[in-house]
Amino acid sequence: MMNFQQLVLASHNAGKLKELQAMLGASVQLRSIGEFSQVEPEETGLSFVENAILKARNAARISGLPALADDSGLAVDFLGGAPGIYSARYADGKGDAANNAKLLEALKDVPQEQRGAQFVCVLALVRHADDPLPILCEGLWHGQILFEASGEHGFGYDPLFWVPERNCSSAELPPVEKNQLSHRARAMALLRQRLGLA
Numbered sequence: 001m002m003n004f005q006q007l008v009l010a011s012h013n014a015g016k017l018k019e020l021q022a023m024l025g026a027s028v029q030l031r032s033i034g035e036f037s038q039v040e041p042e043e044t045g046l047s048f049v050e051n052a053i054l055k056a057r058n059a060a061r062i063s064g065l066p067a068l069a070d071d072s073g074l075a076v077d078f079l080g081g082a083p084g085i086y087s088a089r090y091a092d093g094k095g096d097a098a099n100n101a102k103l104l105e106a107l108k109d110v111p112q113e114q115r116g117a118q119f120v121c122v123l124a125l126v127r128h129a130d131d132p133l134p135i136l137c138e139g140l141w142h143g144q145i146l147f148e149a150s151g152e153h154g155f156g157y158d159p160l161f162w163v164p165e166r167n168c169s170s171a172e173l174p175p176v177e178k179n180q181l182s183h184r185a186r187a188m189a190l191l192r193q194r195l196g197l198a
């Protein structure tokens with residue numbers, strides 16, 4: 001197995017970098033793709049897997065380093081799994097606050113018992129840009145969409161995501177706890193096993 005002391009993280013999302021670095025610990029240093037380029041690749045895939053691979057290959061090409069990508073999002077049952085892979089672009093690129101407002105509006109008349117949702121995370125690791133065998137790991141986190149935002153931690157949809165096993169929103173969880181329970185934590189636990197770090 002290859003020794004990944006340095007990986008480039010194919011993400012321009014500071015929240016992801018913080019969480020993933022905390023989960024990996026000190027043995028692997030994640031370097032942001034932002035050190036190499038500010039240009040974000042277009043996420044043209046139709047699945048989390050395709051977009052994760054696309055982002056990882058792009059980062060490996062630009063940096064010359066092995067690359068890890070995270071493609072993630074929120075799949076809401078009542079919305080047939082939307083916004084899904086379009087979670088970051090749900091409110092046409094206007095950002096987290098606009099995404100959250102649009103989601104609350106879409107669910108405003110939907111009762112509690114129909115507000116189930118899951119966070120999805122796919123991690124893709126490529127050893128180089130043309131790697132024919134990317135490592136892929138997936139994690140899901142089940143919860144419900146709240147009627148209003150609550151909590152200051154985390155990022156993105158965290159203030160709207162109710163975590164039944166903790167009775168609070170994921171933005172109310174201390175970061176250490178989110179990093180033990182989340183979709184990203186589950187995907188990362190699998191990746192650590194695959195890399196022999198677990």
Ligand SMILES: O=P(O)(O)OP(=O)(O)OP(=O)(O)OC[C@H]1O[C@@H](n2cnc3c(O)ncnc32)[C@H](O)[C@@H]1O
Nearest residue numbers: 011012013070071072073074087088155156157158
């Ligand atoms: O593509 P990169 O550069 O990694 O950064 P991004 O923010 O665009 O990331 P995605 O394309 O994977 O889109 C993920 C969306 O899902 C949201 N999301 C993912 N994980 C989340 C988490 O742990 N908590 C809250 N929202 C999350 C996030 O805010 C984005 O709107």
Ligand SMILES: [Mg+2]
Nearest residue numbers: 012040043088
């Ligand atoms: Mg993105």
